[in-house]
Structure formats: C-alpha cells, structure tokens
Amino acid sequence: MSDAAHETTHQLIQVVALLGAAVVAVPLFRKLRLGSVLGYLAAGLAIGPFGLGLFSDPQSILHVAELGVVLFLFLIGLEMRPSHLWSLRRQIFGLGALQIVLAIAALTLVLRAFGFTGAVAFVGASGFVMTSTAVVMQLLSERGDIALPHGQKIVSILLFEDLLIVPLLALIAFMAPAQATAVDAASRWASVGIGIGSLVALIVAGIYLLNPMFRILAAAKAREVMTAAALLVVLGAALLMQLGGLSMAMGAFIAGVLLSESSFRHQIEADIEPFRGILLGLFFLGVGMALDLAVVASNWPLIVAGVLALMATKAACIYVVARLTRSAHREALERAVLMAQGGEFAFVLFAAAAGSGLVDATVNANFTAIVVLSMAVTPLFVLASGPLTARRGTATLDGVDAVADQSGSVLIIGFGRFGQVMSQSLLARDVDVTIIDTDIEMIQSAGEFGFKVYYGDGTRLDVLHASGAHRARAIAVCVDDRDAADRIVELAADAFPQARLLVRAYDREHALKLVNAGVDVQVRETFESAVLFGAAALRALDVPADEADAIAAQVRRLDAERFELELASNDTRAGIPLLLNNTAAPAPRPAPLTRPRREGRRLNDAAQAGDGPPA
Template sequence: MAVEAAGNEQLVRVVVLLAAGVVAVPLFKRLGLGSVLGYLAAGLAIGPFGLGLFVDAQTILHVAELGVVMFLFVIGLEMQPKRLWSLRREIFGLGLAQVVACGALLTGVGMLAGLSAPVAFVAAMGFVMTSTATVMLILDERGETATSRGQRVVSILLLEDLAIVPLLAIVAFLAPAHADVDSSIWRALLLALVAVGSVTIAGRWLLNPMFRLLAAARAREVMTAAALLVVLGAALLMQFGGLSMAMGAFLAGVMLSESSFRHQLEADIEPFRGILLGLFFLSVGMSLDLTVFASHWPQVLGGVVVFMLVKAAGIYVVARALGAPHGDALHRMVLMAQGGEFAFVLYSAGVSAGLLDGPMNAVLTAIVILSMALTPLAVGALRWMLPRGAASLEGVDRADGLTGSVLMIGFGRFGQVASQALLARGVDVAIIDSDTEMIQSADGFGFKVYYGDGTRLDVLHASGAATAEAIAVCVDDKAAALKIVELVKHSFPQARLLVRSFDREHALKLIAAGVDYQVRETFESASAFGEAALRALGATPDEAAQVAAEVRRRDDERLQLQITGGLRAGVGMMLSNRMKPTPLTKPARAGLALNEETASVTANAP
C-alpha cells in the first residue's frame, strides 16, 4: 500500500507539472509575454515558495536540463560542419570578445561593490554565461534561429558553453587551498579532448551504419530509442570530460547533420525536447528563493539592474566595434543581457572551492533567475518602444527616375511568376519592393528590382507611375494593396490597375475601388489543382476542364451577385437556382456535386 501511495503521489506531481505548463503558457503567450515567462511564473506558483506542491526544485532541474540538451541537439542537426566552420570567426572572435569584455566590466562592478577580486570574478563570469535555453527558445519562437542575426547569437552561445571548462579550472585555481591544481587542470583538459574526440569519431564513422542497420529492422520504437541514446550518450560523455552536456548533444547533432536520417532523428527527439525544455523553465521558476529575495531584496534588485545594464552595454560596444549595425547590436544586447543556467554550475563550484558562502550563492542565483525572467519582457519592450529600423540599402538601388510600360509593386512569389509573361514578351517592366533581402536575392537571378514603398505617393512618382500604361499591385498585404489602389486611382488615372487580392472579401473591396482586374492569389492554382484531381480519379481531360470551367463561371456569378445584390441575396439565388450541367461521367459529376455542396457562402472565401 505504501508503494502504491508513493506511486500515486508521483503521478499527482506529474499531472501538476503538466497542468501548470498547459495553463500558464497559452495565457502568457496570449498576453504577448512569451512561453519562457509563462513557464517561470508557473514554476514559481507551484514551487516551494508558492503553493508548496514541490519542495526539491534542484532534483527536477537536473532532469529538466535534458530539455536544453535535446534543444542543442536539434540545433546541431541544422548546422552542417561546413556551415559551422564558416562561423569560426563569430565563435572564437565575436564570442570570445564578448565574454572577455563583459567579464571584465562585471568583475569591476563587483569589486566596486566591495567584493574581493576572486569573488567578484566568479560572480561576474557566472552572469556572463547567457541562458542558452532562454535565448534559443525566444529565437525559435520569433523564427530568427536560421537568420544571420540569429546565427551570430548561436555562435556566442557556443563559445560560452566552451568557456565553462576553463572557468571551472580557474575557480579551482582561485580556491584558498589548491594543492595539486596543476595536475588537475591538465587532467581536465585531457579528459575534455578525449570526450570531444570520442563524440567526433562516433558521429563520423559509427552512427550512420548503426541507423542504417536499425532502419532495416523496421522497428520505429527502436529508432526513437536510438535517437535518445545518441543524444544522452553524447551528453553523458561530455559531462565525464568536464564539458557541458548541451555541448556534447550539439556536437552529436552536427556530426549527424549530413546524415540521411537527420529528419527522422529530429522528428523523434522533438516531443521529448519540447516537454523537457518546458520542465526546465518550470524548475528554474521553482528555484527562485523568495525568502532570500525578501531578506536581501535591495541587493537582488540592485544586482539585477546593474548587472543587466553593464552586460548590455558591454555587448553593444563589442557588437558595434566589430561592425554590427545598430539594430543587430540592440537585438543582441537585449537578448543576451541576462545570466544563465551555467551560472548555477559555476556558483556551486565557487561554494565548493570556498570562494562563495551560502547566502552569497543564494543572492547571485536569485539575480540570475530574475534576469532570465525579465528577458522576454525586455525583448517585447524593444519591439514596441524602438522605431522600426531603416532597411539596409547596401547593394540596393532606390526607385528614382524609373520608367516602364508596366510598374510592378511587390516581387514576392506572386510577382515573380506574374512578371515572367511580361518579360518574355519584351515588355518594359519597372519593379519595386521594400524587402531588401529579396531584392538582393533577385539580383542574383538576373532580376533588377528597386527599393521602394508602394504605399508612398512620392515613391510611386519616382517609380514612373505617372507614365506607366499599367500598374500591377502584387504585394502580400491587404491593407497596403488597398492604400496603393487609392493612391493610383486618385493620382495616376491613366494606368490600368491590376491587383492581387487575398480572398473574396478583399476582392469585393478592390472591385468597389474600381480596379481594372483582380485575381485571388490562390483561386487559379486551386482550380487547376481540383482539375488535376478529377483527372487522377478517372475523368477525361475534356470532362475535367469542363468542370473547372463551370466552377469558375459559378464563382464569377456569386461574385457578381455579391457586388450587385449583397452577400445574402447572392447566396439565396445560388442555392435556389442550381445550374443544369452538361451530362458528365460519374467521377466528373461527383466532383461537380462536391463543389456545389461545399461552395463557400462567406465573404472570406478564398
């Protein structure tokens, strides 16, 4: 019975952990605060200083660190060795410069606060180690992990992960009694090299044959177990070598990044990664000691403010000194101005070495946790408080003095396809867009696209709208398209106006505005898709084409009815006056019937 009661208690705890994440994260994301802050708040609520449902947050934290490990493995899968090698300057140049500069500044702050040099150094370097989990999750949520800006941040995080080994050695050296420290340092370095070499050799020559053998067995659960074995085995080997588990998982991911099993591995790891990473942030929230905060709140709050501001200043100065634009430097500064999970490791080592006492460790840990909690708020504040940075026009020409028979506004997926027929007939087309990355990419394929915001009247003048015979509006923004239409109809009435519409509601607004032609961006492709589906089901090409033509005709009828008689009248007539189609084969009739029964009756239909 005692065993059963203990089992029930553990199950209750698991349910509480899951419930806390399920309730808090959607709520905080809806408030625009991000999932990280949601997990931290939920952990604080159910932890020893909240509802008291959990009393040993450190035990959960040790297990939950596997979420960070798996996160780094997935990042490694996306980082081929060639790509990683191309980032060597960012890792060992930018990363090292930031760690050294911020470490020196924060050590100085600690000494000014009255700490001895060794204690100030340990406190500072713990805060220099940015939270990999927090930053990577924010980058992932914002879709910035694969961007050049995100890759630089990842490079710095990798250097910080590598720096934990020499930092632990330095802490041992700074200990009041460090007999035989020289031999221990050399032993640690040797173990680290052996661990890295072992993971590299296994990833290079053993893992692919192993996965091929397991794939031949056609046992999905074994493949999942093997994926977990690779991640946890690499992490454990690195931990034995004195390196971070996350670094081991990352290295294993890099070794498998060119494997044909990469996507399968990522799919197998993803569910565990997400759950354990959430558990990690829950446990960090539980670790915030409110009694320490209550008794030392001036030191904690002052430490958070001063450490974050000084570290942010150091990050910004290093970024600008190494050529980063103002916007990138601000982004990096706000994202990385916090402490991280490696601070817990370094501070624990400081306690063991006799450099930090228990209260100092508790205060520093509280400072780090609060800084992690403030980061999502700081990132959100940066987005709202700072004006949108001007686009970099390096290698891009502004629209000025352009002429052309056709002015095309927007050169995304739609505009690229639409322009081909015009260019193939030798039509003089002037193309503008406001996405500088797309403009630079189009230049590599031989398209000359100029930078310009089509919603501005002066840009339209500079782009030749006054002399254009036709203006094609191909932007992927309903509001922008309507604004451009309004400007063109008022200022350039000589030009025929052709517009890409988003859906039926948008199309009706464009027609009411008096455009010469509009087409819903997915309608023709979806119609062609349906026609191909009928042919695949046995209809002859002529029958499928006939059904597709009828679908287009009926859609046009509905559109005209909505324009002249309103949506409700159009729907009523459509339902009461069913057309009498030409006799078709059974598959074709089935396709047409399906179209009749499921035809959208809302203004938002595609």
C-alpha cells in the same frame, strides 16, 4: 496504504502538478502577451518550495529538465550544416570572444563596487556573462528569428559561451584556496586530455557510425526504434561530453551538426521535437522553483540592485560590441535586451566556486537569486522594448536587406546555381523580378556582381507576402531542398492563386508529387543537362549530329511517355483526369481540397524533366 504506494501517489501528484501548472499558466501568459517563458517561471514559483510547497528539491527537477536545453541544442545543430557553421566561425570566435571579454571586465568592476573581493566579483561576473541559452532560444523561436541573420549572430555567441564553460571552470579551480586545490598538475592535464578525447570520439562516431546505424534501423521499419535511436544519439552525445568534463548541450549540438546532412535529418527532428518541448518547459518550471524567496526577502536591496546593475552593464557591453561590428542600431539594441540576463551555466559555475571554497553559501545564494530573477524579467524587458526594436521597412543587416514590400512580376525563391541560370532569361527580357534567399554569403557575393537579392525564408507565408507574391504573375521555386520546395508550393498554391507556379523538382517521384499538387511547370533539375550531355557524347564518338539529336529527342519522348503513364496511374487512383499534351487549354478551376489547384498545362515540361529510373 503502504510506503511504496504512498511514494508512488506522491510522485504522481507532483507530475500532475507540473503538467497542470504549465497548462494553466502558459496559455494565460501568452494571452497576456507576456510569453511562455515567463508563464513557466511563474508556474514553477507557484508550486515550488517557496510557493505551495508541492516540491521540496527544485534542483532535482532542474537536473532532469536540463535535458530540454540539450534537445533544443540538438535540433539547432540539425539546422547547422558544417559548411554553414564554418561560415559563422568569425562570429562565433570573433564576435563571441569580444563580447565575453568586455562584459566580464565590466561586470567584475560593477561587483567590486558592490563590495565583493576581486575573486568573488570575477566568479559572479563569469556566471552572469553566460547568457541563458534556454530563454534566448525560446524567445527567438517564438518569433521565428533563429534563421534570420541577427538570430544567427546570437546563436553564434551562445555557442561560444557553451565552449567557454570549460576554461572558466578550470580557472575557478586554479583560483580556489590552496587547501581546496590540492590536485597535482598531472591530474589537471589528464582532465584536459579526457575532454579532448571525448570530443574526438564524438566526432569520429558521428562521421562513421550514425548514418549506417540509422540506415539499418530504417530498413527494419520500426518507427518506435527510430525514435529510441534518435534519443540515444542525443543523450549519448550529452553523456559523453559530461564524462569528459564538457557541456552536455555542446555535445548534443555537435551530434546535431554531424547529422545535419543526413537523409534521416527530418525524421529525427520530428521524433525529437515533442520531447524537446516538454523538457524545455520543465526546465523553466525548475528555474522558477529555484527562486528562494526567503533569500530575496532578506537581501532584497542587494539582489534587486544587482539584477538591474548587472543587466544594464551587460546590455551596454553587448550594444557597444554590436555597433563596433557594424550592426544597425535596432539590431544592436534587440541583441542587448535579449542577452542581458544570466544563464543556466551560472548555476554550475557558482556551485563549483562554492564547492572549492571560493565563495560562501550566502554569496552563492545571492548570486543564484540574481541570475534567476534576471531570467524571469527578460521576457518583460523584451516586451517593453518591442517598439524600440521593431523593424520597419527593409532593415539592413550587415549589407543584406531583409525583404519587405516588393512588387516584382516574377518572384524567384532560391538563388543558387539553378536560380542564377534560370534568372538570366528573365533579366535579358527586362522582366521585373524579386529574388530572395537565405544564404548570407551568396547574397553578398551576388551583390558584388550587380544582383539585388533579398534575405527571406520562402517557407514562411509572411515573407512571401513581403516579397510581393500576392502581386506576382509567376513564382519560381528554385531551392535545392525538396521539403522546402513542397512547403512553398503548399503555401503558394493556397494563398496566391493568381500566380503561375514553376518549381524545380528533385527527381521523378518529386515531379509527380508537384504535378498532383497543382503546379503549372515542373522541371527536374538534372534531366535536360544529362540528355544534352549524352548527345554530346554521341557526337564525340563520331555519330552524325542529326542522329545524335534524334536520339536525344527520342529519350525525351520516352521519358515523357513514362511520366504520363505514372501520372495517369496516380490520377486514376485519385479520380483526377489526365491531360495528354502540354498545349491543352486550362480546365475549369477545380473545387477546393478535392482536385489540384490547376489542371491546365499539368504535364508542362514533363518531357524536359526527370533523372529518376524508367517506369
């Protein structure tokens, strides 16, 4: 066998070993309820240089696997619209800064007590204070907590830590011995300028280039090119930030935020997701491989004591800051346990400190082992703390109640402008309603005006159950996101057949889709107001009021006829009979999976719907 063939075979063996270890370990650890993160870490340790020895250079795996963290942050950015990110500014810069400053000071004192010099203790503290984005985000994702208020606070702190990596690296460079810092001030200012320029270039490109590029590619109707473009955006943003001396993860996050309001957001998310999962798993495998058992064995008293002392100190600081910022005890404890470990950026800081001569190789190895072990034991600590952090009933989160055990006869999902106006008729009739939304600021504002709105994501079945959907007579879906509305309809139609389903439709196409999904009532969000506006315009032109009203009625009638024709065309293809009036008696309940859940009143409010073009 030639050398080239032998090298290819060796690389293929390594790929098979990586995939095989993950396939065996992760399901096993999840079965044991230890989580996938610990499974990946254990698998990496087993096949790494200090286990079976199938890999000799885990750092090379880690460099590639860091792309998993990059893709993860990009997907988080897609969920963070600029307005929402702006609403988190106090948490990012206030809560994040307070936690970091207190934790660095406390961790430095702990390392000083271990006998390290001031500069070395500060380096160790700065590295350990950087929480593992990969570990925390994976744990939050597995539990579905990223979108919840306490999850958003954790994400905010992680974002601040990503921003902090640059000044910390600069500070370590200034602290380095004189011979290692023979760099003139102009050069340092040039580095700062390059970093700022990279950030500005990314934002400008995101605002003016990304959407036009995706429109052109979408018109070409080549799915694989769209996938390639999505990867190009993520990796290009990461590369630009790295060239500017900034965090790759931060670049990917900013790119995601810039695309969060794009009409291509969901397509991009679907294209990126498979790569994100594989590479993030590879990252955890690489971290497991990087745990040098020889270093741990030779310095185990220092390393074990360091892991316990640093994690306990950091957790205590996080808990204190959370309580000072008015978080409930359980939320503060949960955040402390989740974020007590060191993170992947610590490896970058320790490497920079070792390269500049600030710490020696032994200290670097010890600090790295402490961080890796802290990441490895975090899932175990989270599991052990479960009974202490489990939420019972309605947990108060900064004045916002998480929905639980509600029993209103009408469940309103979404309390934006549409939901607020819609709810007034029900409240005027003293109907017992339960209202849920995910906009924290809106919930707090509504509370000031006497409305009780609970925090709850209507696209989750467990939240719908907690909201009382299984007892409700009607479910009103008033969200302004058509994809979310479709998801809620899918869940509610299957799980809550006793409730009539009323849904806010985006346009004619969406309304047709909702009718075929079996909703009882669908109302297109702008049609009726536009018809009334047109009638008012006629009256402003001195057209008699009765004639203006008659024309408005004719517009409604013609729209209803067009809607019925389109629906008949769709239903003929689907084998579904058409009901031609809104007052028809309900038809017998159709068989599952072959016909809509309800046929009666299928055209209800069709005449009061629609902002789409004529058929």
